[in-house]
Amino acid sequence: MQALLEVTLPVFLVIGFGYMAVRLNLFSDAGVDGLMKFTQNFAIPCLLFRAISTLDLGQVFEWPLLISFYTGATVGFAAGIFGARVFFNRPWPDSVAIGFCCLFSNSVLLGLAITERAYGTSALAANYAIVALHSPFCYALGITVMEVVRNRDGGLTQTARAVSSAMFRNALVIGIALGFAVNLSGMAPPQVFSDAIDMMVRAALPAALFGLGGVLVRYRPEGDLPTVLYVCAVALILHPVVTWSLGTALNLGQAPFRSAVLTAAMAPGINTYIFANMYGVARRVAASAVLIATALSIITVSVWLSILG
Numbered sequence: 001m002q003a004l005l006e007v008t009l010p011v012f013l014v015i016g017f018g019y020m021a022v023r024l025n026l027f028s029d030a031g032v033d034g035l036m037k038f039t040q041n042f043a044i045p046c047l048l049f050r051a052i053s054t055l056d057l058g059q060v061f062e063w064p065l066l067i068s069f070y071t072g073a074t075v076g077f078a079a080g081i082f083g084a085r086v087f088f089n090r091p092w093p094d095s096v097a098i099g100f101c102c103l104f105s106n107s108v109l110l111g112l113a114i115t116e117r118a119y120g121t122s123a124l125a126a127n128y129a130i131v132a133l134h135s136p137f138c139y140a141l142g143i144t145v146m147e148v149v150r151n152r153d154g155g156l157t158q159t160a161r162a163v164s165s166a167m168f169r170n171a172l173v174i175g176i177a178l179g180f181a182v183n184l185s186g187m188a189p190p191q192v193f194s195d196a197i198d199m200m201v202r203a204a205l206p207a208a209l210f211g212l213g214g215v216l217v218r219y220r221p222e223g224d225l226p227t228v229l230y231v232c233a234v235a236l237i238l239h240p241v242v243t244w245s246l247g248t249a250l251n252l253g254q255a256p257f258r259s260a261v262l263t264a265a266m267a268p269g270i271n272t273y274i275f276a277n278m279y280g281v282a283r284r285v286a287a288s289a290v291l292i293a294t295a296l297s298i299i300t301v302s303v304w305l306s307i308l309g
Helices: 002-023 029-053 063-087 093-102 107-119 120-149 155-168 171-186 192-216 227-251 254-264 271-279 283-306
Strands: none
Touching: 002 029, 002 107, 002 192, 002 283, 029 107, 029 120, 029 171, 029 192, 063 093, 063 120, 063 192, 063 227, 063 254, 093 120, 093 227, 093 271, 093 283, 107 120, 107 192, 107 283, 120 171, 120 254, 120 271, 192 283, 227 254, 227 283, 254 283, 271 283
16 A cells, blocks of 8 residues: 555645645645646647657557547446436536536546556556547537537537537647647657757646646535535546456556556546536536545545556
């Protein structure tokens, strides 16, 4: 257990430092907003660009890896919608937003940091393969279903426009797309440019984790506790269980298997609140789920690490 805590606690302590700094008024809300804009719009896109531009695409984009993770994510999305609608009698738009909380795991801020702590930088190739498709897949699925249940005028054309707008205005997606462009072109950027990108990359995860802690101060749990706990159970248990089962059935190799299960076991990311806020539905559930699931994942991630070995 001590070895597991040595892997997970530094990550959550950095989040805790950010939380306490804002909670004690040692770091302002405006500072948190600036830090998160820097990490999400610049530093993390640079990290994804650098990683994907140098990946061996034929080796890391394994179908068993992607099927295992994204089938688990889709099952979680469906379970979230079903549970919200049937068990908690939420309206359909609320149910889709709650399903999105179960779909969009924190694959970057938590997934990359914990996998690197547990298995080293060399183990991150499969994580980057998952992250490369994560935002496009989740936003495409979530927005498409939301537009269908809201029955907006404009039909397929408006739905496609909403999906494209959400994805291609996202800085993470832009960083991923540029990484693919460089990788597939075979043209290496100038060394001075790569060195500058590497400096940005080194700042990405620590700054983002600190900022995440500061953001969580705003998301105080308020009501809807049964629904929030249901989201936590789907996100922290069902998703990794499905991924584990499929990864085992498809004979996924040890390194990608670990990356897939650990990434699946991450708490919902901040994007779940952004999605709920975008449609003005289930915002309290999304905000509380991010906070409570992140706290619970200190325990659940340690359990998954002990099982993975």
